Amino acid sequence: MGRYIIRRTLWVIVLLFVVSAVTFLIFYTLPSADPAVLRAGKQPNPQLIEQIRHNLGLDKPVYVQYYRYMKGIILHFDFGFSYQDSQPVRKEIFSRLPATISLTFGAVVVWLLIGLPVGIISAIRRRTIADRVSMGGALLAISAPVYWLGLVLLYLFANDIGLVHIFDGAGTYTGLTADPGRWFGSLLLPWFALAASFAAFYARLLRANLIDVMGEDYIRTARAKGLPERRVIGRHAMRSAITPIVTVLGLDIGILLGGAILTETVFNIPGVGRLAYDGIINADLPVIQGTVLFGALFIVVANFIVDIAYAFLDPRVRYS
Amino acid sequence: MRTPKALSAVLVACAVALVAAGCGGGGGSSTSGNASGNASSSGAAPQFSGGANVAANQGQKKGGTLNLITNEGWEHLDPGASYFQIDYLVEYAVHRPLYSYNPAGKVMPDLAAGPAQISKDGKTVTVHIKPNVKFSPPLNRVVTSADVKYAFERDFNPNVANGYAAGYYLIQGAANAKGGPISGITTPDKTTIVFHLTKSFGGTFVQSLTLPGSAPVPKELAGPGDKKSPTTYDTSPTKQAFTGPYMIKSYQAGRSLTLVRNPNWDPSTDYRPAYADKIVWKAGADPNVASRQTLASPNLLMADTVPAPVVKKAYQSQRKQLSVSPLGDYYATLNTSVPPFNNVNLRRAVVAAANRQGYLLARGGRLVGQVATHFIGPDNPAFKYAGGANGFGFDFLKNPAGDMTVAKKYMKAAGYPSGKYTGNAKVLIVGSNADPGPKEMQIVESGLQALGFKTTIKPVPQQTMYSKFCGYVKAHINVCPTAGWIPDFQDPYSYLYVPFSGKAIVPVNNVNWAVLNDPKINAAMDQAASITNDTQRLKAWANVDKMITSTAPAIPEIWSSNALVKGSSVKGVLDVWNDDWNLSFSSPQ
Numbered sequence: 001m002g003r004y005i006i007r008r009t010l011w012v013i014v015l016l017f018v019v020s021a022v023t024f025l026i027f028y029t030l031p032s033a034d035p036a037v038l039r040a041g042k043q044p045n046p047q048l049i050e051q052i053r054h055n056l057g058l059d060k061p062v063y064v065q066y067y068r069y070m071k072g073i074i075l076h077f078d079f080g081f082s083y084q085d086s087q088p089v090r091k092e093i094f095s096r097l098p099a100t101i102s103l104t105f106g107a108v109v110v111w112l113l114i115g116l117p118v119g120i121i122s123a124i125r126r127r128t129i130a131d132r133v134s135m136g137g138a139l140l141a142i143s144a145p146v147y148w149l150g151l152v153l154l155y156l157f158a159n160d161i162g163l164v165h166i167f168d169g170a171g172t173y174t175g176l177t178a179d180p181g182r183w184f185g186s187l188l189l190p191w192f193a194l195a196a197s198f199a200a201f202y203a204r205l206l207r208a209n210l211i212d213v214m215g216e217d218y219i220r221t222a223r224a225k226g227l228p229e230r231r232v233i234g235r236h237a238m239r240s241a242i243t244p245i246v247t248v249l250g251l252d253i254g255i256l257l258g259g260a261i262l263t264e265t266v267f268n269i270p271g272v273g274r275l276a277y278d279g280i281i282n283a284d285l286p287v288i289q290g291t292v293l294f295g296a297l298f299i300v301v302a303n304f305i306v307d308i309a310y311a312f313l314d315p316r317v318r319y320s
Numbered sequence: 321m322r323t324p325k326a327l328s329a330v331l332v333a334c335a336v337a338l339v340a341a342g343c344g345g346g347g348g349s350s351t352s353g354n355a356s357g358n359a360s361s362s363g364a365a366p367q368f369s370g371g372a373n374v375a376a377n378q379g380q381k382k383g384g385t386l387n388l389i390t391n392e393g394w395e396h397l398d399p400g401a402s403y404f405q406i407d408y409l410v411e412y413a414v415h416r417p418l419y420s421y422n423p424a425g426k427v428m429p430d431l432a433a434g435p436a437q438i439s440k441d442g443k444t445v446t447v448h449i450k451p452n453v454k455f456s457p458p459l460n461r462v463v464t465s466a467d468v469k470y471a472f473e474r475d476f477n478p479n480v481a482n483g484y485a486a487g488y489y490l491i492q493g494a495a496n497a498k499g500g501p502i503s504g505i506t507t508p509d510k511t512t513i514v515f516h517l518t519k520s521f522g523g524t525f526v527q528s529l530t531l532p533g534s535a536p537v538p539k540e541l542a543g544p545g546d547k548k549s550p551t552t553y554d555t556s557p558t559k560q561a562f563t564g565p566y567m568i569k570s571y572q573a574g575r576s577l578t579l580v581r582n583p584n585w586d587p588s589t590d591y592r593p594a595y596a597d598k599i600v601w602k603a604g605a606d607p608n609v610a611s612r613q614t615l616a617s618p619n620l621l622m623a624d625t626v627p628a629p630v631v632k633k634a635y636q637s638q639r640k641q642l643s644v645s646p647l648g649d650y651y652a653t654l655n656t657s658v659p660p661f662n663n664v665n666l667r668r669a670v671v672a673a674a675n676r677q678g679y680l681l682a683r684g685g686r687l688v689g690q691v692a693t694h695f696i697g698p699d700n701p702a703f704k705y706a707g708g709a710n711g712f713g714f715d716f717l718k719n720p721a722g723d724m725t726v727a728k729k730y731m732k733a734a735g736y737p738s739g740k741y742t743g744n745a746k747v748l749i750v751g752s753n754a755d756p757g758p759k760e761m762q763i764v765e766s767g768l769q770a771l772g773f774k775t776t777i778k779p780v781p782q783q784t785m786y787s788k789f790c791g792y793v794k795a796h797i798n799v800c801p802t803a804g805w806i807p808d809f810q811d812p813y814s815y816l817y818v819p820f821s822g823k824a825i826v827p828v829n830n831v832n833w834a835v836l837n838d839p840k841i842n843a844a845m846d847q848a849a850s851i852t853n854d855t856q857r858l859k860a861w862a863n864v865d866k867m868i869t870s871t872a873p874a875i876p877e878i879w880s881s882n883a884l885v886k887g888s889s890v891k892g893v894l895d896v897w898n899d900d901w902n903l904s905f906s907s908p909q
Contacts, residue, residue: 034787037829043403043818045486046826051478051498055549085395086550087573095572154609161612170609171389171602268605270575278393278574278604283783 001311008307012300019296020073024066027285035285038083079290084282089290092275099173100271103194103263104256106187108249111195111202116245118199119206124233126211134203141200150193150266157189171268190267194260198252202245209241216240247306254302258295372643372886374894376423380907386596386890387617387908388901389610390624393574393603398554399535400474403483405806405900406623408532412895413579413599413903415535416563416590418447418468419526423905425701425810425896427530428591431463431563433511436529438852442520447529451511454584456562459538463563465507467536473502474542475533479549484808487818488528492516499546520850523857527811536563565594565904577601579903595891595907611885615641619908620887621901628684631883635687638885643892646699647882647899649692650679651874652764652801653790657835660745660773661798665734667872672716672727673767679877682759687883691720692876694869695816696862699879699899702812705862712866717876727771740772750789751802753779764801764875790833793825800833803874810897812861813849820868821845834873841867 027035036053037044044052053059057068072078079089118138122131156162158169167189174182213219214237222232259273268274272291279287388409395404399415402408412420420430429435431453437446453463475485477499485494492504495518504516517525537553538561545552553560557568565587566579579599587594601623605613611630614622615638626634634642654661654670661667676691683689693711696702711717715726728739736742747768751757761777768775780789790800807814818824822837823845844867848860869876882899886892893905 034828037787038783040481040483043483043487043831044481044829046828047495048478048481048486049829052481052549055478081550081555082573085393085573086398086401086554088555092573151606151608155612161609161616169613171605171613265604266606266609268602268609270572270604274604275574283781 005308008304012304015300016293016297020070020293021066023289023292024069027289035083038283038285073293079293080286082279082284082287084278084284084287089286092287093272093290093294096270096272096275098175099269100257100259100264100273102176102183102187103190103260103269103271104253106191107194107198107256107260107263108253110191111199112249114195115199115202116206119203120210120233120238122203122207123210123214131207135207138200138203141196142204144196145262146193146197146260147262147266149196150190150263153189153193154266170266173267173269187269190263190269193266194256194263202248205248206241206245209244210237213237213241243310246309250302250306250309251299254299255295257298257302259291370639372639372641372884372892374643374884374886374892376893376902376905378891378893378907380593380595380891380893380905381909382593382595382907383597384595384908385598385600385619386621386903386906387619387887388599388601388621388623388903389605389614390601390603390622391605391607391610392624394577396554397557397568397571398480398551398560399532399537400471400477400480400482401551401554402532405898408898409623409895409900409903410568410577410579410601411532411535412564413566413594414560414562414564414568414582415532416453417532417534418449418529419534420530421810421895421897422591423893423895423902427527427810430590431468431534431536432529436522436526438522438526442522442850442852443517445515445517445522445525447513447515449511449513450589452586453563453589454586455536455538456567456582456584459541459561460584461538463536464510465513466510467538468513468534469502469505469507470539470542471533471535471537472505473497474499474537474546474551476502477546477551479546479551480554481550482533484528484531485533487824488525488531488808488814489533490518490521490525492518519846522850523852523854524811524813524849527809527813530809537561565590565592566599575602575604577603592904594904596903599903614885614887617887618889621890621892621906622885623901626883626885630885631684631687634883634885638888641886641888643884643886643894644687644881645884645894645896645899646689646697646879648699648804648806649695649697649879650683650689650802650804650877651692651695652679652760652799652877653803653833653874654872655796655798655833655835656871656873657793657837658796658798660741660743660747663734664871665730666736666741668714668716669727669730669734669771670767671872671875672719672730673722673724673771674875675722675763675767676720676875676877678721678763679760682756682763683878683880684756687881689878689880692879693717694865694876695820695874696812696865697815697879699896700807700812700815701810702815702858702861702865705859706865707862712869714869716872717869722767724770731771736772742772745773745798747773747775747798748778749775749799749801750778750780750785750797751800752782752785754782757782757802760801760877764799768799786829791828791830793827793830793835797833801875801877803833804880812858812865813845816861816864816868817845817849820873836868836871836873838867838871841871 036049036058040049040052057065077090081088118134122134125131157164157166159165160169168186172186174186176183219237222236259276261273261277264271264273265277276291394407396402397410399411402411416431418432419427422428431449433448433450455461474480475482476494476497491502493502506514541561542553557571562582565582565585567582569580570578607627611622611626614620654667656662680691694706696706731739749761749765751761758779765775789795789797805819818831820836822842825832844864848864851857851860891907893902895902
C-alpha cells in the first residue's frame with residue numbers, strides 16, 4: 001500500500017508538470033495576443049510594450065521563461081500578477097477559495113441527499129410510478145443548464161427580483177465566519193441550482209448500478225439465507241453499487257473546486273470559477289493559467305484520493 | 321480611448337465594442353440623448369421623453385449610503401494607470417486631477433486654482449494649484465506642485481503602464497522618461513507647475529489635464545512601490561493618499577469596494593457636493609440579474625451595461641429609471657494602404673453601398689444609437705460644427721440604407737465603367753467573432769458583393785483581431801468592420817487623432833486600422849491641435865472630420881448610446897463626458 005501511494009504521488013507530480021508545461025506553451029508561446037501588449041494596457045506606445053516585454057522576460061528563450069515560471073511556482077507559489085487589475089494571482093485564488101469550497105461541498109450534500117435516496121427508491125420500486133416520476137424528473141434536471149436554472153430560481157424565489165420573495169438573491173454571499181446565518185441563506189439557491197443536474201445524474205447512475213447488483217448471485221444467496229430486504233440492500237447491494245459513485249464524486253468535487261463557473265457567475269459568488277471566467281473574458285493570461293493549474297491540482301488530488309478510497313471500498317482492487 | 325464598461329472584457333487596445341443593449345429597433349421614437357434635460361456640452365443629443373432625471377441638481381440631501389452594482393470589476397485604481405470607464409467613477413471621487421469635468425461636461429479647475437495659462441506659441445502651460453488641499457490620513461500634509469510633478473513622472477514609468485501619457489502629454493523629455501525626472505516639467509514654487517511642450521499643443525494639452533494622470537501622488541508614499549512591477553500603488557489602492565472627497569476604505573479586486581469620507585477634504589476648495597457618507601459597490605454580478613435588481617431596488621445604481629431585454633423592459637414600464645445618452649462611435653475601416661481600397665473612389669463606392677441602418681439593427685436598434693454620417697459623435701462639442709446629425713452632405717453618405725446608384729457612380733470614377741469591380745483583389749474581412757461582429761461582417765460583405773468584390777470573412781477572437789489582424793499593419797487586412805471609438809476627453813483630438821492620423825500609425829497594436837496617412841489631413845490635425853481658442857479649435861477639428869469623411873477611410877456605422885438604469889428613489893447624476901454615474905453628485909436620498 002505504501003509503495004502504491006508513493007508511486008501514485010510521483011505520478012501526480014509528473015502530471016502537474018505536464019499540465020504546467022502545456023498551459024505555459026498555450027498561454028505564453030502560442031497566445032492569441034501578445035502578453036506584453038496585454039500587460040501594457042490600452043493604447044500603449046511601442047517603447048512601453050518593449051519595456052514591459054523585457055520586464056516580463058518575454059525577450060528571453062522559451063526554456064528560460066518556463067524555468068523562471070516554474071521556479072516562481074515551486075519556490076514561492078507565485079503565479080504572477082493579473083494583467084487586468086495587477087493583483088497577485090495567488091492571493092486572488094486563495095481569497096476566493098472559501099466561497100468555492102462553500103458552494104461545492106454544500107451542493108455535494110444537497111445532491112447526495114436527493115440523488116441517493118431517489119436512486120435507491122427507483123431501483124427497488126422499478127417500473128412503478130415513483131420510479132417513472134423520479135427518472136423523468138432526473139432527465140429534466142440533467143437537461144436544464146445550470147445557468148438557465150439559476151436564473152429561473154432567482155426570477156421565481158429571490159427576495160429582490162423573484163415572483164415569490166423567499167430566498168436571498170444574487171450577490172448576497174457572505175463568508176461563513178462573518179455571518180453563518182447569512183452564509184447559509186445566501187447559498188441555498190446556488191446549492192440547489194448546482195446540485196440539480198448532479199443529483200439527477202447520481203440517481204440514474206445509482207439506480208442502474210443497483211439494478212445490476214440486485215441480480216447478482218450473492219444477493220440471491222443473502223435473500224435465501226433469510227436476511228431482511230433492508231439489510232440485503234443496505235449492507236450487500238449498496239456497498240457494491242456505490243463504488244462507481246465514489247469515483248465520480250471524487251472527480252466532480254475536484255472539478256467544482258476548480259471553479260463552478262456558471263453558478264458563481266449567475267449568483268455573483270466571488271469564487272475561483274468567477275475569477276476564471278473574468279480571466280477568460282479579459283484574456284488575462286496569468287489568471288487563466290493560475291486557475292487552470294489550480295483546477296488541475298484539485299482534479300489530480302481528488303483522483304488520487306478516490307483511488308485510495310476505492311481500495312478500501314472494494315477489496316478486489318489490487319495495487320500492482 | 322478609454323475602455324467602456326460595456327463588454328470591456330473583450331475589448332483591449334483601442335478598438336472598442338460598446339453596449340449591445342437595445343430594443344431591436346422597436347420602442348420609442350428617440351435615438352439617443354441625455355434624458356435629464358441636462359444639456360451636454362455638445363448640445364446636440366436628442367432626448368427621449370420621460371427618462372430618468374440624471375441632472376446635477378435633484379434636491380439631493382447629505383448622508384446615507386450609496387449602493388452600486390456592476391458586472392465588471394475595476395482594472396486599475398491607481399490614478400497613473402486608470403484608463404477604464406468604471407474606474408473613473410472611483411478615481412474622480414477619491415483623487416483630484418488638475419482639472420475635471422462637472423456632470424454637464426464643463427471643464428472645472430479641480431486641484432488647479434484657476435484656468436491654465438497657455439503661452440502665445442502654445443508650447444508652455446502654467447498651472448497654479450490650490451494652496452490648501454491636503455492628502456488624506458495618514459499622510460495629512462498639504463499637496464504641492466512637486467506631487468503633481470511626480471504624478472506625471474510616474475505616468476511614464478513602465479511599472480505604472482499608463483495607456484495615454486505618451487499620446488497626450490507631449491512634454492519635453494518625456495518621450496525617453498521611464499519614471500525619473502522629466503526636463504520639461506518645472507515647479508518654480510510649491511503651488512506652480514510649468515509644462516514645456518514639444519510642440520504647439522497647449523489648448524489640447526490642457527484638456528488632457530482632466531485625465532486622472534494629473535492627480536497628485538506623493539513620492540514618499542508611492543516611490544518605493546513604483547520601483548516594482550506592477551507598482552504597489554496600484555495593487556494596494558487602500559494605501560494611496562487621497563485628495564478627493566472620498567477615500568478607498570476596502571477593496572477586493574473584482575468583488576467589492578467601499579468608499580468613505582476623506583476627513584481632510586475641504587468642501588470650500590471643491591465644486592463637488594459629495595452627498596453620500598459612504599459608497600458601497602459590489603462587482604461581479606450577472607448583467608441580467610443586476611439590472612433587474614437595480615430596477616426592483618429603491619437605492620441602487622447599476623454602473624455598467626444593461627442587457628437589451630432589460631432596456632426594453634425599462635423603456636416600456638420603468639422609463640423613469642432609464643437613462644440613455646450618447647457615447648462614441650462605430651465604423652468599418654477600409655485599408656487605404658493596399659489595393660483595392662487605396663483608391664478613394666472605390667472606398668466612396670463601398671460607403672455608398674453600405675446599409676448603415678443594418679449596423680444599427682445589428683447592435684440593437686434605436687436605443688443603442690443612431691446612424692452616423694461622419695466620425696465625431698453627438699457626445700462631443702465639435703459635433704454641431706461638423707453638421708450635426710446631417711453631416712457634411714456627401715452623396716455617398718446620404719442614404720442610410722445604401723444607394724447603389726451613387727455607388728456605381730463612384731465605381732465608374734474609380735475606373736470600373738460597368739459599375740462592378742473587375743479587378744483581381746480578393747477582399748479579406750476580419751472581425752470579432754463575438755456578437756454582433758459576425759452580423760457586421762455579413763453586412764459589409766453584402767455591400768461589397770453587390771459591387772462585384774470577391775470576399776472572405778474571417779471571424780476571430782477580439783484580442784486576436786487586435787494583435788494579429790486589424791492592429792497589425794503588415795497583416796494588410798482590407799476591411800475591419802467591428803471598430804469603435806470612445807474619446808478620452810471632450811476635445812476632438814481624442815476622437816480623431818489616434819484612429820485617423822498617419823503619424824499615429826505604429827507597426828503593432830495600431831489603432832489607425834484604415835492606415836490612413838494623408839499628409840493634408842495630418843497637417844490639418846496638427847494645426848487644429850495647436851489652436852488655443854476653444855471654439856476655433858472645435859471648428860478646425862470639425863473641418864478635419866470633413867476631410868476624413870470625404871476620403872472615406874471607413875464606413876461610419878453608428879454613433880452609439882449607452883443605457884443606464886437606477887433604483888426608484890436614488891438620485892443618480894450622470895457624468896456626460898464619461899457617460900456614467902458621478903459618485904460625488906449622486907445621492908441615496
